[in-house]
Amino acid sequence: MRVAFLGPPGAGKGTQARELAREWRVPHVATGDMLREAVAAGTPLGREAKRYMDAGVLVPDDVMVGLVGERLGQPDAARGFILDGFPRTLAQAEALARMLKDRGQELDRVLYFDVSEGELLRRLTGRRSCPVCQSTYHLVSAPPRRDAVCDNDGTPLVQRVDDREDTVRTRLRVYGEQTAPLLDYYRHRGLLTSVPAEGAIDTIRADIREAAGAA
Ligand code: AMP
Numbered sequence: 001m002r003v004a005f006l007g008p009p010g011a012g013k014g015t016q017a018r019e020l021a022r023e024w025r026v027p028h029v030a031t032g033d034m035l036r037e038a039v040a041a042g043t044p045l046g047r048e049a050k051r052y053m054d055a056g057v058l059v060p061d062d063v064m065v066g067l068v069g070e071r072l073g074q075p076d077a078a079r080g081f082i083l084d085g086f087p088r089t090l091a092q093a094e095a096l097a098r099m100l101k102d103r104g105q106e107l108d109r110v111l112y113f114d115v116s117e118g119e120l121l122r123r124l125t126g127r128r129s130c131p132v133c134q135s136t137y138h139l140v141s142a143p144p145r146r147d148a149v150c151d152n153d154g155t156p157l158v159q160r161v162d163d164r165e166d167t168v169r170t171r172l173r174v175y176g177e178q179t180a181p182l183l184d185y186y187r188h189r190g191l192l193t194s195v196p197a198e199g200a201i202d203t204i205r206a207d208i209r210e211a212a213g214a215a
Pocket residue numbers: 009031032033035052053054056057058059060064084085086087088092162171
């Protein structure tokens with residue numbers, strides 16, 4: 001199972017990928033999470049990435065390709081992976097194809113999470129997450145059991161700096177300009193399946209399983 005989840009920020013890629021990666025026993029390779037961990041750890045990568053992330057723009061391709069190349073080279077990725085948030089540019093898509101080809105592999109499928117812009121704004125600005133275990137919540141549609149703390153570990157929830165409304169608008173614009181062209185790229189290669197990604201999380205998950213051939 002080698003799949004990539006493609007879609008705008010707030011489309012629910014992370015929520016679905018975390019659960020399905022467990023189910024399919026493959027690593028969830030979420031570049032945004034990897035970068036946030038690097039920022040939290042204060043590594044040179046984290047220090048470089050932070051200014052791009054806080055502004056809602058993309059981290060340079062060479063940095064991202066290096067990071068993902070290293071991650072996919074680890075033993076647990078040999079039997080498959082879910083890519084979440086990568087590739088985000090044509091250059092990244094091409095680098096990914098080369099990287100997999102060198103290992104005699106290719107992507108099985110790219111799943112596009114189809115969500116309207118109004119719904120994305122609603123989701124992103126209401127999103128809160130646990131800085132420790134990365135679980136995500138929504139103030140309206142998926143609130144934590146106890147006010148403002150994580151269900152798993154009781155840590156106070158935070159809003160990502162880049163989920164504030166002005167930065168969300170930048171991220172959606174960046175998505176439209178740099179990432180949306182990947183839809184045609186993968187459609188031409190016969191790899192793209194569109195999944196309607198509004199509505200109940202379980203229904204969307206069932207659609208993804210079917211689209212990935214894992215139903
Ligand atoms: P995400 O959690 O996927 O929304 O990613 C958060 C931020 O990390 C993005 O707004 C970018 O600044 C950066 N980022 C994550 N993945 C990539 C990528 N594949 N290419 C460039 N920047 C990325």
